[in-house]
Amino acid sequence: MGDEFSRIATYFAPLAGVEARGLMDDAAVLTPPPGRELVLTVDQMLEGVHFLPGDAPGLIARKLLRRNLSDLAAMGAVPLGYLLTTALPPGTGEDWLAAFSAGLAEDQECFNIKLFGGDSSSSLGGISLSATLLGHVAPGAALGRGGARAGDEIWVTGTIGDAALGLRARRGELLDDTGFLTSRSMLPQPRTGLELAGIVSAAIDISDGLLQDLGHVCRASGVGAVVKAGLVPFSAQAALFGPEYLEARLTEGDDYELLLAVPPGRAGALTAACGALPVTKIGVFHAQAGVVALGLDGVPLNLKNAGWRHFI
Amino acid sequence: MGDEFSRIATYFAPLAGVEARGLMDDAAVLTPPPGRELVLTVDQMLEGVHFLPGDAPGLIARKLLRRNLSDLAAMGAVPLGYLLTTALPPGTGEDWLAAFSAGLAEDQECFNIKLFGGDSSSSLGGISLSATLLGHVAPGAALGRGGARAGDEIWVTGTIGDAALGLRARRGELLDDTGFLTSRSMLPQPRTGLELAGIVSAAIDISDGLLQDLGHVCRASGVGAVVKAGLVPFSAQAALFGPEYLEARLTEGDDYELLLAVPPGRAGALTAACGALPVTKIGVFHAQAGVVALGLDGVPLNLKNAGWRHFI
Numbered sequence: 001m002g003d004e005f006s007r008i009a010t011y012f013a014p015l016a017g018v019e020a021r022g023l024m025d026d027a028a029v030l031t032p033p034p035g036r037e038l039v040l041t042v043d044q045m046l047e048g049v050h051f052l053p054g055d056a057p058g059l060i061a062r063k064l065l066r067r068n069l070s071d072l073a074a075m076g077a078v079p080l081g082y083l084l085t086t087a088l089p090p091g092t093g094e095d096w097l098a099a100f101s102a103g104l105a106e107d108q109e110c111f112n113i114k115l116f117g118g119d120s121s122s123s124l125g126g127i128s129l130s131a132t133l134l135g136h137v138a139p140g141a142a143l144g145r146g147g148a149r150a151g152d153e154i155w156v157t158g159t160i161g162d163a164a165l166g167l168r169a170r171r172g173e174l175l176d177d178t179g180f181l182t183s184r185s186m187l188p189q190p191r192t193g194l195e196l197a198g199i200v201s202a203a204i205d206i207s208d209g210l211l212q213d214l215g216h217v218c219r220a221s222g223v224g225a226v227v228k229a230g231l232v233p234f235s236a237q238a239a240l241f242g243p244e245y246l247e248a249r250l251t252e253g254d255d256y257e258l259l260l261a262v263p264p265g266r267a268g269a270l271t272a273a274c275g276a277l278p279v280t281k282i283g284v285f286h287a288q289a290g291v292v293a294l295g296l297d298g299v300p301l302n303l304k305n306a307g308w309r310h311f312i
Numbered sequence: 313m314g315d316e317f318s319r320i321a322t323y324f325a326p327l328a329g330v331e332a333r334g335l336m337d338d339a340a341v342l343t344p345p346p347g348r349e350l351v352l353t354v355d356q357m358l359e360g361v362h363f364l365p366g367d368a369p370g371l372i373a374r375k376l377l378r379r380n381l382s383d384l385a386a387m388g389a390v391p392l393g394y395l396l397t398t399a400l401p402p403g404t405g406e407d408w409l410a411a412f413s414a415g416l417a418e419d420q421e422c423f424n425i426k427l428f429g430g431d432s433s434s435s436l437g438g439i440s441l442s443a444t445l446l447g448h449v450a451p452g453a454a455l456g457r458g459g460a461r462a463g464d465e466i467w468v469t470g471t472i473g474d475a476a477l478g479l480r481a482r483r484g485e486l487l488d489d490t491g492f493l494t495s496r497s498m499l500p501q502p503r504t505g506l507e508l509a510g511i512v513s514a515a516i517d518i519s520d521g522l523l524q525d526l527g528h529v530c531r532a533s534g535v536g537a538v539v540k541a542g543l544v545p546f547s548a549q550a551a552l553f554g555p556e557y558l559e560a561r562l563t564e565g566d567d568y569e570l571l572l573a574v575p576p577g578r579a580g581a582l583t584a585a586c587g588a589l590p591v592t593k594i595g596v597f598h599a600q601a602g603v604v605a606l607g608l609d610g611v612p613l614n615l616k617n618a619g620w621r622h623f624i
Contacts, residue, residue: 019352024532025456026383026517027353029449032344040331040428041339042395042444048436049399071338083354085442087361116352124360125437130397132354132444137341144337205338220336 004120011101017081017114028083028117036136039077043067047126052170057096058103059186060129065107067207068133070190070256074205076143076197077135081114085130087123111192141197145220148202148261154225154283155200155270157191158257159235160210161249168248180237188256191277199269202261209251211303213259215291221261224290227283229301247303250293261285316432323413329393329426340395340429348448351389355379359438364482369408370415371498372441377419379519380445382502382568386517388455388509389447393426397442399435423504453509460514460533460573466595467512467582469503470569471547472522473561480560492549500568503589511581514573521563523615525571527603533573536602539595541613559615562605573597 008023019028032038045064047053065082072079084104088096108114116134166185169176176182196203202221204213210232218225229246238249260279262270271279293301320335331340344350357376359365377394384391396416400408420426428446478497481488488494508515514533516525522544530537541558550561572591574582583591605613 021456021458024458024528025454026386027351027389027445027447027454029387029454030350030352031451032350038342038344038350039339040342040395040444040446042397042429042442043431044397044399044433044440044442046399046433046435046440049433074338075341077339083352083444085354085356087356087358087440117354119355119442121356121358121361123358123437123440125435128356128358128399128435128440130354130356130431130442132352132395133339134352135339139343142337142339142341144333146336216336 007097008120011097012115012118015101015104015108015115017116019081019116023117030116033136037139037142039072039075039135039137039142041068041071042130042132044130046128057099061100061103062107062187064129064131065104066188066190066256068131069111069192070188070205072133072135073190073192074143074203074258075137076141077137079111079113079192080134080136081116082134083116083132084118087121087128089123089126143196143200143203145202145204145217148217148221148223148285150223150285150287152201152261152263152285153281154227154285155260155262155279155281156233156257157274157277157279159233159238160255160257162235162238163188163254164248164252165238165241165245174241178237185254188254190256191258195273199266199273200260200262204259206253206255206257206259208253211250211291211293217259217261218291223285224288225283225285227293229293230296231280231282233280251303319409320432323409324427324430327413327416327420327427329428331393331428335429342428345448349451349454351384351387351447351449351454353380353383354442354444356442358440369412373412373415374419374499376441376443377416378500378502378568380443381423381504382500382517384445384447385502385504386455386515386570387449388453389449391423391425391504392446392448393428395428395444396430399433399440401435401438455508455512455515457514457516457529457532460529460535460597462535462597462599464513464573464575464597465593466537466539466597467572467574467591467593468545468569469586469589469591471545471550472567472569474547474550475566476560476564477550477553477557486553490549497566500566502568503570507585511578511585512572512574516571518565518567518569518571520565523563523603523605529571529573530603535597536600537595537597539605541605542608543592543594545592563615
């Protein structure tokens with residue numbers, strides 16, 4: 001009891017914005033940015049499902065925020081702040097909480113967000129976490145999955161498939177000399193801050209897997225898509241691994257890059273809006289339903305997996 | 313995978329407001345009510361901690377919403393809608409989801425709220441749930457815990473201690489002939505809709521226990537309090553049980569009534585604002601720190617428990 005309040009005071013009150021009223025009231029009070037729409041998203045992370053027992057608490061905290069920040073990025077929203085829930089087994093130590101809250105603080109600084117409120121509980125099972133993120137957009141400017149049209153180009157930010165290989169490295173199934181792939185799996189980089197309204201016709205963040213998330217856009221937009229595997233940008237570290245990993249790269253999630261539908265003729269505007277962040281055209285939307293991935297030989301790949309799976 | 317999407321379409325999409333964009337995008341988009349401040353709160357409910365295995369799914373759903381709605385009530389906020397997380401063990405049946413979503417639908421109707429978004433996951437342990445509720449208040453009108461002053465009166469809505477006895481009835485420790493106490497424990501009535509701004513100086517909902525939550529107000533306000541146990545309103549059903557339950561009634565939570573600090577001379581305004589809902593004066597705030605509960609004989613009670621405890 002007293003323990004819960006002292007933990008809140010020690011680890012979470014320092015993270016709180018003025019909206020949180022010192023985490024002393026029953027709720028937070030937020031003055032919405034005038035003339036803007038609010039964007040709201042929630043994601044949870046559970047031990048054994050979304051992270052592995054023994055993962056560094058600071059990285060768990062940052063990935064929790066970043067998964068949600070990536071959802072805001074996919075909507076074109078500017079992040080504001082978040083509410084947090086924690087359910088921790090009784091034996092969870094002060095060192096875990098100290099590292100977890102330090103991770104939150106680090107990414108609050110990175111992404112200019114504040115803690116608005118939360119709820120803590122004990123857990124009878126493993127660690128269970130959730131974050132509700134709030135952001136804002138200009139009225140009508142929120143991006144979505146439903147705007148892609150036949151003829152629009154398919155673009156992706158950054159590189160694809162690093163996290164799938166990084167997860168295998170974390171499991172000891174392959175060697176990640178530089179740690180790059182592991183880092184891409186543990187600490188994704190949400191693509192917030194891009195001004196894509198008026199340039200892209202649809203957007204999604206790649207959390208289920210490239211082809212799976214492309215399928216979400218196709219279904220929401222009532223179109224189909226063809227992707228050329230040879231155009232999908234892989235990092236130098238991922239390219240060290242052979243074609244036996246091609247399917248994993250295309251169908252497993254956790255990259256948190258953006259997949260964008262871009263009407264013809266806007267490539268210049270898109271690359272200008274993305275600045276130093278590389279963007280790559282990998283295919284095209286068309287009228288016929290379904291997602292097809294063409295291999296290096298131009299023949300459609302026969303893929304066993306359609307997308308994201310839980311760790312275990 | 314497909315299972316998750318079809319469950320969302322079947323059970324949750326029908327609950328969604330326009331803000332949820334059909335639960336098809338990465339986030340919800342909300343136009344804030346013009347000229348109002350937003351009030352935000354989140355609470356979780358975990359199997360074995362906040363509810364018992366085998367509790368009716370519809371009642372779990374409604375209590376999840378109502379605990380959060382009670383937090384909005386304590387802030388004086390008008391409810392708008394919510395985001396939901398569910399983590400369910402793999403074997404969770406369609407019947408559980410059907411009853412759970414029916415409970416959500418029922419209380420959405422009762423409290424005029426909509427589902428804005430959510431996240432679903434599988435759980436390796438028991439059922440884990442959270443809801444983030446949004447409401448709104450006039451600028452500066454949010455109530456809080458920090459405004460009580462020495463001389464303010466202590467008032468409570470409704471009756472106190474029913475839920476503590478109801479929990480014992482659910483455990484088979486006492487007989488609840490009418491089911492009233494059990495119902496008060498399973499399905500609290502959040503006191504939303506009261507216009508208390510300008511009348512009360514502080515407010516909190518009673519979730520930890522009457523004396524514990526009074527202590528929260530005292531600490532936030534820098535005052536102390538004296539409560540007379542003989543003034544605390546008990547229901548007729550609770551009054552059937554003897555003084556051996558007095559401590560439980562005063563120190564265990566889950567009643568979700570409001571505890572209010574009311575400056576002298578405002579009793580008439582308060583009772584008018586509460587309409588058909590009974591409100592009762594039970595004590596007074598004073599300058600000296602600490603919470604004292606006087607027994608029927610006027611002697612301070614020596615209480616073992618300071619407030620809320622987990623079920624197990």
